[in-house]
Amino acid sequence: MALLRYIGRRLLFVLPQLFGIVAVSFFLLKMIPGDPALLMLGPLASQEAIDEIRSVMGLDKSLIEQFIIYLERVLSGDLGTSWQTTKPVMEDLLKRFPATMELVTLSLLFALIIGIPIGILASLLKKSIINKFSTYYGLLAGSLPDFWLGLIFIFVFYTILGWAAAPMGRLDLGILPPTVVSGSYFIDSLIAGDWETFGNVVAHLTLPVLTLGLINAGPIIKMTQSTMDRLLESDHIRYARSCGLGEFQIVRRAFRNSLPSVLTIVSVLYSFLIGGAVLVEIVFSWGGAGQYALSGVLNADINPVMGFVVWSAILCLVLYLIVDLLYFAIDPRLRD
Amino acid sequence: MNTEISLSLNNLTVDYPGYKGSGTTAVKDVSFSISKGKVLGLVGESGAGKTSIARAITRQLVEPGEITGGEIFFEDKDIVTMSQKDLKSYLGSQISLIVPNPKSELDPLLTIGRQLGDVVRTHLKLSKSETKQAVLDVLEAVQIPDHNSRFSAYPHELSGGMAQRVIIAMSLICNPKFVISDDATSGLDVTVQREIMKLMQKIIKEKNLSVLFITRDIGLAAHFCDHLGLLFRGQIVELAPINEFFKNPIHPYSLALLSAFSHSAKWRKVYSTDPEKWSKEFFKDGNVPNSLIEVDEGHLVRMEK
Amino acid sequence: MKVLYLYCKDRPLIGFGYFFVFFLVILAIFADLICPWPPQTANPDDYLQAPSWRHLFGTDETGMDIFSRCIYSIRLDLSIAFLGTAVSAIVGTAIGALVGYYEARGRLKTVFSSFTMRALDVIQSFPVFVFAIALVAIFGQGLYSIIAAIAFVNMPIYVRLMRTQALSIRQMRYVEAAYLSGLSDVRLIIKHIVPNSMGPILSHLSVNVGWSVLLAAALSFAGAGVEAPTPEWGSMIAVGFKNIVTGQWWPSTFPGIVLGLTVFSFALIGASVEVLADPVRRRAAIAKY
Ligand SMILES: Nc1ncnc2c1ncn2[C@@H]1O[C@H](COP(=O)(O)OP(=O)(O)O)[C@@H](O)[C@H]1O
Numbered sequence: 001m002a003l004l005r006y007i008g009r010r011l012l013f014v015l016p017q018l019f020g021i022v023a024v025s026f027f028l029l030k031m032i033p034g035d036p037a038l039l040m041l042g043p044l045a046s047q048e049a050i051d052e053i054r055s056v057m058g059l060d061k062s063l064i065e066q067f068i069i070y071l072e073r074v075l076s077g078d079l080g081t082s083w084q085t086t087k088p089v090m091e092d093l094l095k096r097f098p099a100t101m102e103l104v105t106l107s108l109l110f111a112l113i114i115g116i117p118i119g120i121l122a123s124l125l126k127k128s129i130i131n132k133f134s135t136y137y138g139l140l141a142g143s144l145p146d147f148w149l150g151l152i153f154i155f156v157f158y159t160i161l162g163w164a165a166a167p168m169g170r171l172d173l174g175i176l177p178p179t180v181v182s183g184s185y186f187i188d189s190l191i192a193g194d195w196e197t198f199g200n201v202v203a204h205l206t207l208p209v210l211t212l213g214l215i216n217a218g219p220i221i222k223m224t225q226s227t228m229d230r231l232l233e234s235d236h237i238r239y240a241r242s243c244g245l246g247e248f249q250i251v252r253r254a255f256r257n258s259l260p261s262v263l264t265i266v267s268v269l270y271s272f273l274i275g276g277a278v279l280v281e282i283v284f285s286w287g288g289a290g291q292y293a294l295s296g297v298l299n300a301d302i303n304p305v306m307g308f309v310v311w312s313a314i315l316c317l318v319l320y321l322i323v324d325l326l327y328f329a330i331d332p333r334l335r336d
Numbered sequence: 337m338n339t340e341i342s343l344s345l346n347n348l349t350v351d352y353p354g355y356k357g358s359g360t361t362a363v364k365d366v367s368f369s370i371s372k373g374k375v376l377g378l379v380g381e382s383g384a385g386k387t388s389i390a391r392a393i394t395r396q397l398v399e400p401g402e403i404t405g406g407e408i409f410f411e412d413k414d415i416v417t418m419s420q421k422d423l424k425s426y427l428g429s430q431i432s433l434i435v436p437n438p439k440s441e442l443d444p445l446l447t448i449g450r451q452l453g454d455v456v457r458t459h460l461k462l463s464k465s466e467t468k469q470a471v472l473d474v475l476e477a478v479q480i481p482d483h484n485s486r487f488s489a490y491p492h493e494l495s496g497g498m499a500q501r502v503i504i505a506m507s508l509i510c511n512p513k514f515v516i517s518d519d520a521t522s523g524l525d526v527t528v529q530r531e532i533m534k535l536m537q538k539i540i541k542e543k544n545l546s547v548l549f550i551t552r553d554i555g556l557a558a559h560f561c562d563h564l565g566l567l568f569r570g571q572i573v574e575l576a577p578i579n580e581f582f583k584n585p586i587h588p589y590s591l592a593l594l595s596a597f598s599h600s601a602k603w604r605k606v607y608s609t610d611p612e613k614w615s616k617e618f619f620k621d622g623n624v625p626n627s628l629i630e631v632d633e634g635h636l637v638r639m640e641k
Numbered sequence: 642m643k644v645l646y647l648y649c650k651d652r653p654l655i656g657f658g659y660f661f662v663f664f665l666v667i668l669a670i671f672a673d674l675i676c677p678w679p680p681q682t683a684n685p686d687d688y689l690q691a692p693s694w695r696h697l698f699g700t701d702e703t704g705m706d707i708f709s710r711c712i713y714s715i716r717l718d719l720s721i722a723f724l725g726t727a728v729s730a731i732v733g734t735a736i737g738a739l740v741g742y743y744e745a746r747g748r749l750k751t752v753f754s755s756f757t758m759r760a761l762d763v764i765q766s767f768p769v770f771v772f773a774i775a776l777v778a779i780f781g782q783g784l785y786s787i788i789a790a791i792a793f794v795n796m797p798i799y800v801r802l803m804r805t806q807a808l809s810i811r812q813m814r815y816v817e818a819a820y821l822s823g824l825s826d827v828r829l830i831i832k833h834i835v836p837n838s839m840g841p842i843l844s845h846l847s848v849n850v851g852w853s854v855l856l857a858a859a860l861s862f863a864g865a866g867v868e869a870p871t872p873e874w875g876s877m878i879a880v881g882f883k884n885i886v887t888g889q890w891w892p893s894t895f896p897g898i899v900l901g902l903t904v905f906s907f908a909l910i911g912a913s914v915e916v917l918a919d920p921v922r923r924r925a926a927i928a929k930y
Pocket residue numbers: 352360361362380381382383384385386387388389398399400401
């Protein structure tokens with residue numbers, strides 16, 4: 001019951017925000033100089049097609065009416081067509097977002113797996129090397145361009161050592177993608193139980209996940225360390241110590257209490273990476289949604305860009321909603 | 337050593353080093369001992385160093401505090417030099433601590449049943465159901481109404497008085513021999529305060545506990561301590577059996593405190609002293625005479641030889 | 642200055658940060674004297690040369706000297722980052738001060754505040770990088786678009802920082818007094834609120850400059866920023882991208898290292914400013930002296 005009320009309250013904030021997102025993307029669209037019909041249909045469009053899109057979009061009507069038309073279209077899932085792929089943007093995005101989400105999710109999981117233990121150790125062992133290491137790692141990881149690190153990894157592990165798969169997409173050319181269930185090759189090949197494909201998927205994921213994971217472990221280490229520092233000095237942890245609880249128990253309690261902060265930083269990184277992974281996508285020819293949007297930007301193909309912007313904003317909102325539910329699960333104080 | 341003694345401090349000193357050597361010595365050369373089954377009241381104003389003593393005994397001083405001298409004997413073992421492992425096996429099971437502000441001392445994310453259970457399971461090897469039974473028993477012992485449902489309550493769902501009872505439960509659950517109570521009632525309403533004190537008194541008597549009872553309220557200490565020590569600026573200024581202390585206080589600070597707490601004019605007069613005389617000598621920094629002198633059996637006063 | 646010196650004495654890496662930024666500025670100013678080759682002149686005879694004494698960092702596929710290009714890039718990248726950060730800090734601080742000061746101060750003002758904050762929520766729910774690219778696409782490629790995009794995506798942080806400050810400062814006695822004495826809002830903000838809340842803003846600035854360098858380079862790498870052959874680290878990395886798979890590592894590696902070191906130095910400076918701007922932590926940090 002409390003859960004429902006909590007979700008309800010969240011939705012109350014989310015819905016206006018969704019509306020705001022659509023509004024902002026509409027006005028961005030309007031700000032583009034030049035004939036929007038031409039932008040949407042590409043340089044080779046025929047006059048009839050241009051006239052048709054004009055009337056569909058209501059370009060001769062007032063701004064408000066145009067916005068309402070735009071809103072209706074977005075709500076019905078119509079994001080226009082890309083003149084580059086000649087397919088509906090919705091269809092293209094549904095194919096490409098899973099690639100991006102798979103990359104981002106696995107990278108962040110990797111970042112968490114290395115970041116949390118290092119952060120905890122750095123906080124527990126104040127005078128150790130690991131403490132110094134983590135301080136500077138955080139600064140350094142935030143400073144390296146991920147696209148450059150990806151290139152260096154390709155050079156070392158592919159060009160020189162020959163260990164990694166070719167940085168040309170998600171699968172070797174000869175291998176067919178698994179039957180689509182989730183769109184993530186990683187999950188789908190597992191579902192299909194196709195180990196050869198799965199192995200190949202993992203091989204292709206390794207370098208990009210390593211790149212993004214190592215970079216994004218920085219902020220996770222920093223956040224884990226600073227919250228653990230604060231908590232290990234907190235009243236209730238000191239009290240638990242004076243009750244003679246073992247060190248493992250103490251660390252577990254402190255960590256549980258620092259989970260909300262870690263979760264916050266993960267959600268921030270996640271929402272940044274949905275768009276921010278695009279450069280790493282380019283480096284590894286990943287074919288994700290970011291790359292699709294970018295090629296739209298560079299080729300004056302506006303519908304994919306707007307579609308991507310709207311979609312990723314919505315994904316971010318969903319993400320924040322999930323994070324809120326996790327807060328709710330962790331912290332009993334939110335439950336009433 | 338005397339086997340009757342439960343805990344004794346010998347010249348305990350606690351420092352909080354500061355920047356540029358500008359540290360505070362919060363506890364200076366404090367010595368006292370508490371016999372088995374007895375209650376020593378330690379009274380002092382805020383900032384006197386009471387909490388530092390309590391935390392020193394459990395070796396849980398707040399940064400940057402450290403014990404810079406002295407010994408703390410608990411049943412012939414020196415806590416100060418003990419290994420972390422030995423210390424952990426004592427804390428919570430043999431020596432336990434009751435703290436003020438109970439709501440910030442409990443983990444906000446775990447049920448109180450779980451927190452109590454964790455302490456039990458750390459020290460006593462009990463099964464799951466035995467643990468739960470032990471927790472329910474102790475919740476009942478500290479008179480928490482409806483203790484079956486409180487078992488799965490979270491700290492934020494408790495009132496201040498209830499939370500204090502949980503902390504008391506926590507300190508009793510492993511049947512310790514020695515309990516430190518640091519200002520246990522300071523954050524509570526007067527009526528709740530009285531209930532908690534009654535409860536503690538009952539439990540101390542029932543279990544024949546040795547207690548270090550720290551408080552700012554000398555009236556409270558009068559009610560159930562066997563001995564009373566008065567702490568001022570990190571030093572004991574007077575230490576005596578309770579009756580002796582009230583009958584024959586000697587140190588000017590004791591007199592001042594007693595007269596301030598006395599309810600009737602008559603007693604105020606008894607305890608009155610010439611403030612002019614001691615305030616000058618006494619409150620001037622660095623002019624606190626450095627030795628405790630035994631004026632009577634068990635009655636120590638800090639004064640000039 | 643003395644405090645800074647004492648602080649860096651024990652932390653050579655932080656000292657390095659300050660030194661490196663200083664060094665970069667010197668290099669940028671005297672680029673014409675230092676660089677052995679012109680930064681934008683293709684030399685087909687010398688294409689893809691490995692690093693040597695002739696070409697310290699090697700040459701790229703058109704034969705341009707990478708060392709010289711790396712140094713000339715400092716001018717462009719740092720200017721973009723400084724300008725972008727400055728614009729976002731100034732505009733963001735102004736908006737933030739107004740928002741914080743107006744919050745819960747009468748109908749219209751409150752509406753203004755909450756509307757601005759909601760608008761920020763919306764803007765921040767767009768993915769930063771794609772949003773920046775989209776802005777560049779809308780304004781058209783060019784230097785000013787990049788600066789505008791950087792300024793725009795960084796602004797919300799300053800608004801939020803400043804708002805928090807303004808909210809607490811406006812409750813101070815002397816501000817209340819000034820308010821009651823009839824000082825106009827704008828003057829009150831300029832005279833009292835802004836000067837008293839510079840601490841957190843300052844410590845964010847330095848980190849932000851580094852971050853803006855990174856964003857500028859990223860935009861160029863994606864092809865939505867500075868275009869080759871203008872010397873710029875990001876686009877240099879992009880140009881060298883093709884060569885790395887075939888083993889010519891230097892066209893991408895060197896600009897990346899310089900870029901990374903630059904951002905790292907700003908991050909180090911930011912970390913030290915964060916400590917030094919806080920009186921308590923400053924005292925703790927140089928306690929020994
Ligand atoms: N964390 C700390 N850092 C520095 N000094 C402290 C700290 N905690 C306590 N002190 C100093 O120790 C003295 C005694 O404090 P405390 O033991 O808490 O007194 P009490 O419990 O009697 O009020 C205080 O005067 C204070 O200056």
